[in-house]
Amino acid sequence: MAIHGTIHQRMLRGLFLGLCLCSGLASAEVHKGHAIAMHGEPQYPASFSHFDYTNPNAPKGGSLRLHVVGSFDSLNPFVPKGRPAAGMGATDNSHLYDSLTVRGEDEPFTQYGLLAKTIEWPDDRSWVRYHLHEEARFSDGHPVRAEDVAWTFNTLMEKGRPFYSYYYAEVDNVEINDPLTVTFHFKPGSINKELPLIIGQLPVLPKHLWEKQDFEKSGMSIPVGSGPYRIVKADPGKQITYALRDDYWAKDLPVMRGRNNFGTITYDYYLEENVALEAFKSGNYDWRHENNSKLWATAYKGPAFSKGQIKTETVAHHNPWGAQGFLFNIRKPLFQDMTLRKAIGYAFDFEWSNSNLFYGQYKRNRSYFENSDMAATGLPSKAELALLEPFRDQLPDEVFTTAYQPPQSDGSGRPRENLRQAQQMLKQAGYQFRDGTLFSPKGTPVKFEIILSSPAFERVVLPFSRNLKALGIDASVITIDSAQYVERIRNFNFDMIVGRIGQSSSPGNEQKEYWSSAAADQPNSRNLIGIQNPVVDALVDQIIAAPNREALVTSCRALDRVLQWNYYSVLNWYTNEHRIAYQSRLRHPDFARYVPLDTSLDTWWDSTAQ
Structure with missing residues (x-):
């Protein structure tokens, strides 16, 4: 260009x-x-x-101190x-x-x-x-x-x-x-x-x-921007601090009034989330968005909470969630078999996990556009069928005949009926079970790795791995340090990960990087699954070209059905609430009047600021 x-x-x-x-x-x-x-x-x-x-x-004025793990x-x-x-x-x-x-x-x-x-x-x-x-x-x-x-x-x-x-x-x-x-x-x-x-x-x-520097070089040179803050301290791997600019050119524009209120913003880096949580409870930083349901139910207690020094809030929202799940890397020959991907999904017992691990705080994720009007439900509408019919011979029949619903269990933790169905479909597809091991139709053992960057997910993934073992599948769970994890994800060097594919209220061009064939083999792209499906490509184009909101919703629902019935992931769970905790000196806009799209802090302020 x-x-x-x-x-x-x-x-x-x-x-x-x-x-x-x-x-x-x-x-x-x-x-x-x-x-x-x-x-x-x-x-x-x-x-x-x-x-x-x-x-x-x-x-x-005042200050805001945040944390980052990594x-x-x-x-x-x-x-x-x-x-x-x-x-x-x-x-x-x-x-x-x-x-x-x-x-x-x-x-x-x-x-x-x-x-x-x-x-x-x-x-x-x-x-x-x-x-x-x-x-x-x-x-x-x-x-x-x-x-x-x-x-x-x-x-x-x-x-x-x-x-x-x-x-x-x-x-x-x-x-x-x-x-x-x-x-x-x-x-x-x-x-x-x-x-x-x-x-x-x-x-x-x-x-x-x-233009006087090597743009492609990463490094620690302090950059110059036009935004509200400047960097005043950067200690690699440990801490970075931003200071509010008195000479910020746009501070009085309508789009900036009431925003960027903290005098300084500091990010402290921690190696482990558990250590970071204890640091928060000791007052070492100011604000947390909690993603771990167990911690939210059990850990946000103690003198700082009972004395009101730390506040907790649960804020309902209507934001599209997208999809969280165990993501297959279908670049791997093992996972190019849709029957195997479908069968693996039967080993995840959401009902048991939600009751025993999540304190009942989650709902089952069944859509790639979850918590929005773009999620596919029921059977395809006439408008959706108009988009899908030209590709009927390239799609599973269920896209047209059946409303997608992930497997449900009795919540026992041992979903025997689900595992029995998985065994039957694998057997019909030519898989064999010998001496406790599942073998593919080509005679190779079915085994893969699930890599994690945080030990906190082990409690969720290990029961899933155990259920897979009952199918003869060796799914080893490996936790690695964040730097190695990032590098492996960038280069698609994994079998399966726990990942989330977020969505906005108005999907568009970013869908190409999530799903398109062109992005599948591009290192560092967000097509983590490795999808190369011409039908998906065509439906993404329909989303981008949608002339109005109705057409956008229709296109997203059609894409959702194709993604669902190709079993590109084992969908997990979602919540339609923000769980936040913060030091009592912080203030925020009235959430009863305004439901935030995200947990951005640029509208918050420090009540002790002069």
Whole structure:
């Protein structure tokens, strides 16, 4: 993706385009505004003063201390090398880097201008133009200009993480119209209403500094950004601290009022989650989002809680969960047999796990778009069938005839009836059980590894492994350190993992990296399962091209059915609640009025700040 021609030539082209629009050579109506919505109109008008979910009177100052389990050795989150520090933000929610736009968190999918003062686009969304704030500045005082936007995009597409090349694949070129105006042109024939919104999520980097450095090199050089914070301390693998900038250029913009309230934000690194929890209870850091149901039920007790020094809250939400499960790596020959994948699913006893391990806090995950209207339920609708029928001969019959439901058990921990069904289907597929071992139709023992990065999951995975043993399957459970785990995942060097594939309320381009054939063999992509299925590819294209919300939901449901009935994972569980604990001096917006889409802390504040 190159920027062609001199500045003068580019300005002439921009002028010519404007004349074309005015003269009718381009027939599509052009819209210009402070925000752009995926469907319909933005919730907030141009005159709005702040988002409803923020407190514009929140004090600035104080501190926030957080924890991370693992390590880091890089301050460049944009390249596949190294382990970037927390808070860097490779796409959005960065302490350091502003993006062209920011999302409204209390509506499905709308982007409001941040670096961009106004946004311009035609009816057919074949391009999008951003007019930058003239006062936008990087932390070194250098102005943010269109050339920074274009340079960032081209560099990330050429040298950045694989995510960018998938996410922005349908961008044809980026054009500088003048120092404050940049236009992204989309590929001819592209039908993607989401593109003008996701381009806005682009973090903008300072060209004047990076073009003098090796962008592809990870390292610990302190970066320069245009965001609300700067790094004041970075101790690899141990701690990173950000300080609020007094000279932050956008602090009084409506999209930033009531946000970024802490004077300093520090991330402390721990090697183990259990050690981190005890450190929290001792007051060594301020806030936790608890994912472990057992710990939530048993560990959040003691003097600090009874005295009110630490508060706990359970906050209901309606966010799409996506899918959590035991993910097969179907690049492995063993797991290319769908019958084996299906049979393995019968060994997971969710009912026993939820009762005995999770204190009844979870629901069964049965969809890749769980907890949303995009989840496939019942039989396919007429609209779904219209998408699925052309591929009938490439799909399991159940996609058309049966509502997907994971196996259920009696909750005993020994799902004998389920295991009996699994044995029967394996036998019919040519598998043999001899001397306590299951052999494939080719005569090889069925064995694989389940790798974990945290011992906390052993209590969940070991009973699953034990049930597999009853089928003659040797599924060894191995816990490895976080650095080795990350490296193996990046290179797809695993048999099975416990993974989560998250979803947003408006799925789009990111689905290519989750499921597409092109992403399957691209190291560091998010197609962890290794799916290479032309039907999946076609349905992902339908999601991206969806002209309205109804079509988007239909396409997601159709894709969901195909993923379900191909048994690409053993789906686990989900919750529609946030479980949070925090030091009592912290405050947050009224959750009774605003249900947060995530547990982002950029709207919280320190009540002791002066």
